[in-house]
Amino acid sequence: MTADASAKLTRNAVLLVLVASLGYFVDIYDLLIFLIVRKASLLDVGVKPADVFKTGISILNWQMAGLLVGGILWGVLGDKLGRIKVLFGSITLYSLANFANGMVHSAEMYTIVRVIAGIGLAGELGAGITLVSETLSKQNRGYGTMIVSSVGLFGAAAAAIVAHYGWREAYFVGGGLGILLLLLRLGTFESGMFKNVVHKDVSKGNFFMLFTNWNRFKKYLCCILIGAPLWYVVGILISQQPEFGIALNARDKLSAGDSILYAYIGIAVGGMVNGLLAQITKSRKLVMYLFLVLSAITAVIYLKSTGLTTERYQWLCFLMGFGVGYWTTFVTIAAEQFGTNLRSTVATTVPNFVRGSLIIISQGFVALVAHYGMINSGYIMMAILTVLALLALSQLKETFGKELDYLEIS
Structure with a gap:
């Protein structure tokens, strides 16, 4: 390879990482803006104060249902039509949904728009990670995904800041950011690995292939289970702060925006540390074990923190x-874990199935609360999800430095 060709490849790889990072930034912004403006927006569209918690959980679950549908849709399209087409399609859909969300005037319309937004959101992360993983070298792709994580997760911080100017304005800003990102993506290029298989006579984006082979299905299920504790922490322990504030006898009124802001700063920093440790130890599994245990410990500390002040809560x-x-x-x-002809399907559906698992988790949590209260239910659910995640991780093979240019044969 000539020096010019090598330099061009490097520039293209940097552009892809940048675009994937900003895509995840907008993705997280839109995904979490509802959690931040939940109470204010629902009251403004006519929901009674006593029904805010129940209605908020319902809308969140419908949004997650949209993510489940979108995860399958965009994942399959990513393997059939290409990763770039998914990045264009998904950003267009959820940008338009954001603009619409700023104009709703009823809980029913709010719900419909969040479903559409969820479908649009589902394509971003999986397609971005797939592109980065297939473009960077096997030794360095961990750095690329680490940058995507670190830059992208600050979208939550942006959402928390913008939300101070009004919930409708926050949705309009999200739509505008999406359109700007759409324009930036005009210079991106398709994955070389995808180009190599696009004309091959092999099943591509066949979602049902994940269920026709036991070992393949077990890997897929384990990939979903290892991520479930994260969305429980974000979707329940952190985002339901008014209810946990009461249960923990908080001394101050706790802010939903602050909870998301500080949590996602923590996730961004944790993502950088996590990615660097994986590169240093050359093991993603080891670092996942460490962080799963750490997340359980921090949840216990939180649930024991009675008499919370604002500073301690942050x-x-x-x-x-x-x-x-x-x-x-x-x-x-x-x-x-999977070959090129199924990689987008897996990388897109897995995070969205994890997000969608919040439907089951939240319903289970609500059922537990009725019998054991907020705090004890918090312990029980975290213990269940952490044990399942650790067991699932033990069943997966180490993939650091794995060659990805191969196919899944049905």
């Missing part, structure tokens, strides 16, 4: 966020 949100800073590492592990 630190706890940061620590819990740091503990679950393994999000892109977990998605990278999933992408590296």
Whole structure:
């Protein structure tokens, strides 16, 4: 390879990492803006104060259902039509949904728009991680996904800041960011590995292939289970802060925006540390073990923190966020477990099935609360999810430095 060709390849790789990072930034912004403005926006569209918690959980679950549908849709399209087409399609859909979300005036319309936004959101992370993993060298792709994680997760911080200017304005800004990113992506290129298989006579993006072989299905299920604790921490322990604040006898009124802001700063820092440790130890599994245990410890500390002050709560949100800073590492592990003709399907569906698992987790948590209260239910659910994640991780093979240019044969 000539020096010019090598330099061009490097520039293209840097551009892809940048675009994937900013895509994840907008993805996280939009995904979490509802959690931040939940109470204010629902009250503004006419939901009674006593129904805010129940209605908020319902809308969140419908958004997660959209993510489940979108995860399958975009994942399959990514393997059939290409990773770049998914990045264009998904950003367009959820940008338009954001603009629409800023104009809703009822809980019913709010729900419909969040479903559409969820479908759009589902394509970003998986397609971005797949592109980065297939473009960078096997020794350095961990650095690429680490950058995607670190830059992208600051989208939550941006959402928390913008939300101070009004919930409708926050959705409009999210839509505008999506359109700007769409324009930036005009200069990106397709994965070389995908180009190598696009004309081959092999099944591509066949979602059902994941269920026709026991070993393949077991890997897929384990990839989903190792990520479940993260969304429980974010979607329940952190985002339901008014209810946990009461249960913990908080001295101050706790802010939903602050909880998301500090938690995602923690996730971003945790993602950098997680990625660097994986590169140093040359083991993604070892680092995942460490962070799964750490996340359980930080959850216990939080649930024991009675008489919370605002400052202590912010630190706890940061620590819990740091503990679950393994999000892109977990998605990278999933992408590296499967061949090129199924990689986008897996890398896109797995994180969205994890997000969608919040439907089951939240319903289980609500059922537990009825019998054991907020705090004890918090312990029980975290213990169950952590044990399942550790067992699932033990069943997966180490993928650091694995060659990815191969196919899954049905």
